[in-house]
Amino acid sequence: MAQLQLIDPAYITPMADGTIKQINPLTGTRVWTVPGRGHRPLNQHKPAARPLDPAQAGRDCAFCQGRYRETPPEKTRLVLADGRWSQLDYVAADQLFDTVAEFRVIPNLFEILSYDYWHANYGFELSPPTAHQRQAYLANPAGRDHVIAVQSTKLRAAGWSEADIANLTEEQIIAQATGFFGGGHDVIVARRHWTDDAVDTTGLASSGSLTAAEHARYIRLTVESMRRLYDNNRYARYVAVFQNWLNQAGASFDHLHKQLVAIDEHGSTLRLSLSRARENPNIFNDAGVNYASWHNLLIAENDGAVAFAGFGHRYPTIEIYSTSATCQPWRQSAAEIDLMSDLIHAIHAASGPHLAVNEEWHHQPIDVDLPMPWQVAIKWRISTVAGFEGGTQLYINTIAPTALRDLVVPRLFELRQAGQIAPIRIATECSGAPNLLRYNPNLAR
Ligand SMILES: [Zn+2]
Numbered sequence: 034m035a036q037l038q039l040i041d042p043a044y045i046t047p048m049a050d051g052t053i054k055q056i057n058p059l060t061g062t063r064v065w066t067v068p069g070r071g072h073r074p075l076n077q078h079k080p081a082a083r084p085l086d087p088a089q090a091g092r093d094c095a096f097c098q099g100r101y102r103e104t105p106p107e108k109t110r111l112v113l114a115d116g117r118w119s120q121l122d123y124v125a126a127d128q129l130f131d132t133v134a135e136f137r138v139i140p141n142l143f144e145i146l147s148y149d150y151w152h153a154n155y156g157f158e159l160s161p162p163t164a165h166q167r168q169a170y171l172a173n174p175a176g177r178d179h180v181i182a183v184q185s186t187k188l189r190a191a192g193w194s195e196a197d198i199a200n201l202t203e204e205q206i207i208a209q210a211t212g213f214f215g216g217g218h219d220v221i222v223a224r225r226h227w228t229d230d231a232v233d234t235t236g237l238a239s240s241g242s243l244t245a246a247e248h249a250r251y252i253r254l255t256v257e258s259m260r261r262l263y264d265n266n267r268y269a270r271y272v273a274v275f276q277n278w279l280n281q282a283g284a285s286f287d288h289l290h291k292q293l294v295a296i297d298e299h300g301s302t303l304r305l306s307l308s309r310a311r312e313n314p315n316i317f318n319d320a321g322v323n324y325a326s327w328h329n330l331l332i333a334e335n336d337g338a339v340a341f342a343g344f345g346h347r348y349p350t351i352e353i354y355s356t357s358a359t360c361q362p363w364r365q366s367a368a369e370i371d372l373m374s375d376l377i378h379a380i381h382a383a384s385g386p387h388l389a390v391n392e393e394w395h396h397q398p399i400d401v402d403l404p405m406p407w408q409v410a411i412k413w414r415i416s417t418v419a420g421f422e423g424g425t426q427l428y429i430n431t432i433a434p435t436a437l438r439d440l441v442v443p444r445l446f447e448l449r450q451a452g453q454i455a456p457i458r459i460a461t462e463c464s465g466a467p468n469l470l471r472y473n474p475n476l477a478r
Pocket of ligand 1: 092093094095096097225226286287288
């Protein structure tokens with residue numbers, strides 16, 4: 034132990050009274066776990082049970098399968114028929130209901146960075162294929178009606194009166210809707226609002242409710258969408274990927290979806306991580322996976338990814354690192370992406386559908402030469418930041434990393450036993466220290 038202290042910075046420091054002080058190795062965030070403030074968090078956001086109304090089936094929210102026309106023109110959808118998956122791109126407005134989308138990629142109606150942002154600041158224009166796609170969609174009368182209807186909804190939400198909207202010509206409305214085709218903020222929506230066997234409003238379908246095979250398609254589609262956003266906008270320096278599950282985690286609808294936003298910066302978290310990596314190119318191993326392994330914080334692994342209880346986070350956070358030597362997700366093989374998906378899925382399944390969760394992706398930006406493993410953080414939003422924390426920048430996280438591990442690990446054994454997650458190695462089954470180089474994408478390059 035003494036030797037460990039010599040070579041290890043004290044990212045985790047247990048105090049005599051039981052307080053556990055943590056420092057995030059990548060961001061420097063300081064977090065304390067104070068004894069006696071912990072509580073069992075699973076099921077914390079379970080809604081009241083109300084029977085589902087069969088008349089409302091497929092219409093519970095704007096992401097449901099009976100309301101395809103309420104969202105902007107679709108970029109792509111995955112369809113499952115007779116056990117075979119297929120992908121349909123740019124489905125025409127009058128064909129939206131011909132198939133059922135297991136997952137669909139649509140522009141966010143309310144973009145964080147709009148087409149106008151890129152156009153005004155960078156001179157960004159639609160690429161010729163995208164411009165052609167827009168033209169084809171609008172040439173179909175159903176497509177034209179759809180674009181006008183959705184853009185009018187957007188104007189109403191922005192406070193426009195019916196009279197103001199009526200004063201616009203159709204061409205003026207369509208001209209405002211260029212972002213539906215060339216925007217950089219996508220949403221990936223899963224089919225189910227409720228699980229197939231749900232009888233009441235507690236039956237929400239989360240990431241963990243998908244099968245591992247369905248989840249793998251979801252992750253592959255997200256990775257592909259990330260690549261497409263980079264390809265479509267030469268000014269994008271990063272594509273942020275995240276999933277907010279339940280409104281306590283910032284979701285507008287309790288309907289499973291991910292978001293991707295192309296941005297012209299790396300963001301402060303990534304900037305801090307990259308500056309540490311510039312000093313120590315092996316930081317993601319030294320201060321991530323290896324540190325977690327030496328401190329018995331590994332939760333699960335397979336041959337392509339490892340999950341551990343994170344330290345120095347404001348919220349209890351499970352971190353999942355790809356162990357591929359290929360850093361950028363869209364350059365990985367489908368098999369490598371699927372192994373990452375299996376662990377993300379398992380952690381969501383263990384968290385359960387009644388816990389508000391943020392899933393945040395981190396990857397090596399396209400304009401950075403430093404190797405950085407693809408990482409996904411799953412954060413349990415069980416507390417809100419309070420005045421003490423705002424004033425001191427010291428954060429109270431009610432669950433210590435070891436306690437988080439001990440909440441997740443037994444659930445993973447149960448789920449694996451029940452065949453509800455892909456085969457993974459759990460806790461002490463992980464190979465850990467003897468095989469650390471396997472976790473080392475930097476050295477493997
Ligand atoms: Zn819905």
